[in-house]
Amino acid sequence: MKAKIVYFSHGGGPLPLLGDPSHRAMIRFMKQLGNVLPRPKSIVVVSAHWEEEKPTLIASPTPWLLYDYYGFPKEAYEITYPALGNPDLAKSIATLLGDAVLSETRGFDHGMFIPLSLMYPEASIPTIQLSLLSSLSAADHWNLGEKLRPLLDEDILFIGSGFSFHNIRQFWKGDDEQNNAFQNFLIDTCSTDKPIESRKQALIHWENAPYARYCHPREEHLLPLLVCQSLAQGTAELIFDDKILERRAVAFLWS
Structure with missing residues (x-):
């Protein structure tokens, strides 16, 4: 497998770039991750932070930034990250997925440009985004990852950008x-050697896990993990297990 696959918790809005002290561990991790991973072509x-009825891909050669957060200081809306898109890769992925949509008007959201500003601050790697499905179905997102498997021999870094704990009312407590x-x-499911069918069933039925809905009242921050695990199939390395916004969060790497 030439591709690398990572799922991580991307923090609270623009706070990692504003020097928020509750993001120190995450900031240190993200900066180190960009140096440790082999530099991908795409x-x-x-x-x-992006849901559509059908899987949708950013196909613009020069995507803009979507400041999809509210109530932060002025500098949060002056962040720049001029990464180029990759329309050819977007079209190839759309062909693999079959029912995908290409968008030349959607911008990069903060689930992309906040972590990548820390990992690759020079913004020199062509990047695209793939949406979640508005169904929020765990099985649908597992299937999405499986359809991407022909790309595992490509020099691509796949990133699932979410948050392994995402109960807004319970942060900072x-x-x-x-x-x-x-x-x-999550650690047992993804980082313990077990048959892929066991991982699949555990993640598709994630709501049966202990305190699942307490940690994820809505599942959009967990679903990128399902896409990543389905794409990778194998056992992940636990690469982050620390506090963000006073809550324990994890990250995984498949390589």
């Missing part, structure tokens, strides 16, 4: 046994 980001139980479930 990046494909599946972000928690300190960690608890509920979140620890769910993070341990």
